[in-house]
Amino acid sequence: MREGQTAVTRRLDYAPPAFWIDTVDLSIDLDPAKTRVLSKLTVRRNPDVPAQPLKLDGDELNLARVLLDGAGCSFRMEGEQLVLENLPEGDAPFALEIFTTCSPEKNSKLMGLFMSGGDFFTQCESEGFRRITYFLDRPDVMATYTVTLRADKQRWPVLLSNGNLVDAGELEGGRHYATWHDPHKKPCYLFAVVAGKLVAREQRITTRSGNNHLLQVWVRPGDLDQTEHAMNSLVHAILWDEWRFGLKLDLERFMVVATSDFNFGAMENKGLNIFNSKYVLAKPATATDADFEAIEGVIGHEYFHNWTGDRVTCRDWFQLSLKEGLTVFRDQSFSMDMAGTASARAVKRIGDVITLRTVQFAEDAGPMAHPVRPDEYLEITNFYTTTIYEKGAEVVRMVETLLGREGFRRGLDLYFQRHDGHAVTCDDFIQTMADATPGSALAERLPQFKLWYSQAGTPVVRAQGHYDAAAQTYTLQLSQSCPPTAGQPAKQPMLIPLRLGLVGLDGRDLPLTLQGGALLHGDVVVLHEPAATLVFSGVTQEPVPSLLRGFSAPVKLQMEATPEQLMHRLAHDSDPFNRWEAGQQLALRVALAQLAAGGEVAPAPLSDAHLAALRAVLRDAALDAAFKALALGLPGESYIADQLPGNVDPQRIHAVREAMRRQLAHALRADWQWAWEHNHDTGAYTPDPVSSGRRALAGLALAMLCLAADGDAVWPGKAYQRVKDAGNMTDRENALQALLGCGHPLAARALEGFYARFSHEALVVDKWFALQARAPDVAGSALPAVLALMQHPDFTLKNPNRARSLLFGFCSGNPAGFHRLDGAGYTFWAGQVLALDAINPQVAARLARTMDAWARLAEPWRGAAREAIARVAAQPKLSNDVREVVTRALAE
Incomplete structure (x- = not known):
């Protein structure tokens, strides 16, 4: 959909294409101002669709020539579509030749063919190919591609496209060419081109099947020393996918390319993955443990798409979670296996759930709520969401829980046997999994399980337990139950797998014997009715129930538990996720009680027993440092806000959480010092889970010690020195965050030194902007600081990473600074959404989403927020990306 159009696309209106395109032969003469594209297509009618004109999509193209079977033909334009009538009858193929030009250097939307740092890149998902040439730009039209690239050899010596290199050579005038052929049929959204001054880290591998492959990671000169981790991650992903799922690399070579200007994290173009440089470049001096972990996950994700997305793709964009939810599940499984130990696996799982509950649960409760398989959209790019990705992955995880690991593998094997080389639907995936496991809980209740794809909202599971000592x-x-969402006022019961346990007085799990039935895989009960009663027999002592272990379903669990029961689970639960969750629930209860009490915020809201329980976790020699760092962390402000029914006061939430944080810092000061002393020196840097966990705990301890300093300069001084002398970016950034978090004057000097040292490293400068955007709002200082930073020579709205670091860092990551009483934060937001919309609508729409929860705010924030959103919505020239977001927000 283009600017000015308001037509909604609906899933139920899907119709197969009237034509198929079997082969695509592209000749692309690259030039920044005027790139020439000659497209030769082999086209045939779809015999299953009534005869109609051929309508090819285009966007901001200059059309020069159209030939049909080598001769001129009549055509017309309908808006941006090229319409051809009087085409050959029958289903015999015909040749269509289209010559167009486009201007990559003017393409600030970064969709289609664009330039970054003087080099050429493409991004075609979801509807970017139409910005390169006229085409049936839809995922169910799959063709084989041959691509010839021509360019000035000195300026763009490297020419890359999908598949295998079949020819290359010199041309007159200092130009050269390269021809690539992809033997696998693919939709046009997986097409890719890269041309530039690039260098590659190369590695040849032999896979388990005995095949040899060339792997390449292409970057700009000077960045090659930051590609070792990306290459290692790619090798691990290839080997893991063949080991875990039997899926082999199917091309002679596999390429990863990094660019600094990219709307997404990365793109899975067949054999030529294009990445945001943030998810490729890493070395200890400039990248944190979180960066190393993210690179491994994203490299894995895009490679895994080679089968779940490329070999089997989506019939239409409503099926987006078919590839994204399944592939997120696969990359999460990969990262957990790479983590190694049970504790490290649990830390990874907890991190994934934090993201889901903080972002996706809020999305389910907001104006953009939609099912995992949406029913309609105005702009498809708005539905690249945590619902599609993360909730979609949880749906796939529930399939594995219901089928077991072996049953899931059988289902996936059948999925590829049936659908390799085709564009299919979410229904096709789930049906295949059920067909492969007859008699399974999934197969027996398949229609009910499919509700996970069609119903929006987060289900709520309520539980109540009773122990009968005599019996x-x-x-x-x-x-x-599931709350109503837009267009879905009433919901049907879902199929919910609940993994559970009963914790005894000594902390051990009690045997589970369910009366009247058996537990699935030994510890899973399947809730499919609106209500159910389970009776466990042979329970010799009153247990503490541990439900939703491992977060076995994306639901909200409500169960009354005493503080003593939660502390017992925090101390003993054998399930690491629920052990962490018990601590979170303890802290959340304190926060909610303080918010409900009114009046002045209590300076010491945590009880002595609560503090003692946290101290015991911190001192527990049997627990890994990474888990301790998570368990000692407080729920985030946005998550606390999501637990309230409405009238959210963001300033009071901030004050309550700060009071809890300060009390935790002071009350456990000696323990924090102990934790620092035992964890701050991790030796030579490696990003392994044990070392990363120790750095995380040391960073938390340092932040707490600085917060508890109360004028004592010792710990802020140590933090300042660590900013200067740390041997890796993780320790340096943790120390800088500690100074910023306690508001110490040394923070300003530390920031100056940090920038001076890393001003030539773009990704580190992004961190520098983000750290300041999230800095505490001391006396209303946050917004003025952000406004000043926007004038910095290194800031630009045109680079998505830079815009995200400052604008998103402030609007999403600094609730106290953003939600000002005077509404100035909202005014700032509106101005930046509009400024970005004129440059890059996709990034603008992402920023617009930060106001999704405005209707739940208390006054005066609610009124000021609505006014800001209305100001954006009133603009006549507004992209569909942003218009859809703000229109739905105002409908709340």
């Missing part, structure tokens, strides 16, 4: 039974009453 030695434990009765668990369960019920489920």
